[in-house]
Amino acid sequence: MLQRANIVQGDFSAVSEFVTADTFVYFDPPYRPISKTANFNSYSRYDFNDSEQIRLADFYRQLDAKGAKLMLSNSDPQNENPDDDFFEKLYQGFNIKRVSANRSINSNGSKRGAIAELLIVNY
Ligand SMILES: C[S@@+](CC[C@H](N)C(=O)[O-])C[C@H]1O[C@@H](n2cnc3c(N)ncnc32)[C@H](O)[C@@H]1O
Numbered sequence: 001m002l003q004r005a006n007i008v009q010g011d012f013s014a015v016s017e018f019v020t021a022d023t024f025v026y027f028d029p030p031y032r033p034i035s036k037t038a039n040f041n042s043y044s045r046y047d048f049n050d051s052e053q054i055r056l057a058d059f060y061r062q063l064d065a066k067g068a069k070l071m072l073s074n075s076d077p078q079n080e081n082p083d084d085d086f087f088e089k090l091y092q093g094f095n096i097k098r099v100s101a102n103r104s105i106n107s108n109g110s111k112r113g114a115i116a117e118l119l120i121v122n123y
Contacts, residue, residue: 013059016040029056031075032086050086057090064094064122076116091120 008014014025021023040055053074063070072091075083076098088096101117 012056016059016062017068019063021070023063023066023068024067025063025070027056027060027070027072029053029074031116032077034077034080039090053086054090060091060094060120060122070120071123072118072120074118074120076118079116087118087120095121095123097121 097119100114
């Protein structure tokens with residue numbers, strides 16, 4: 001399949017020119033840390049912090065306006081803090097589903113297992 005694929009590397013905003021109303025886009029960004037110790041989101045020297053999450057949500061809205069079908073996954077802050085509505089505010093108006101995901105890696109054995117994650121779709 002990859003022989004027919006065009007792989008482009010760059011900031012997420014670079015995909016805009018390829019997206020039309022016929023496109024399905026799956027976003028798998030660095031997850032927002034749900035606790036002070038679970039903070040791995042540094043895939044490069046640039047941290048994917050809350051302002052990057054906001055920039056990504058703005059981009060999601062731009063692609064939504066083109067009519068593309070969109071799906072984005074992220075961590076669910078409400079696993080740790082039921083009052084944390086960061087993603088509810090950011091993706092207001094979209095369909096925010098909570099799904100159960102298995103996590104087998106955690107320094108704390110009791111925290112391995114099923115955890116809620118977010119799937120945010122515009123359809
Ligand atoms: C959760 S990982 C995705 C893993 C990938 N979907 C896979 O299955 O291997 C998040 C990815 O986002 C990339 N990333 C970080 N900042 C980015 C940006 N501004 N634009 C595009 N990608 C970025 C990271 O390099 C990392 O590969």
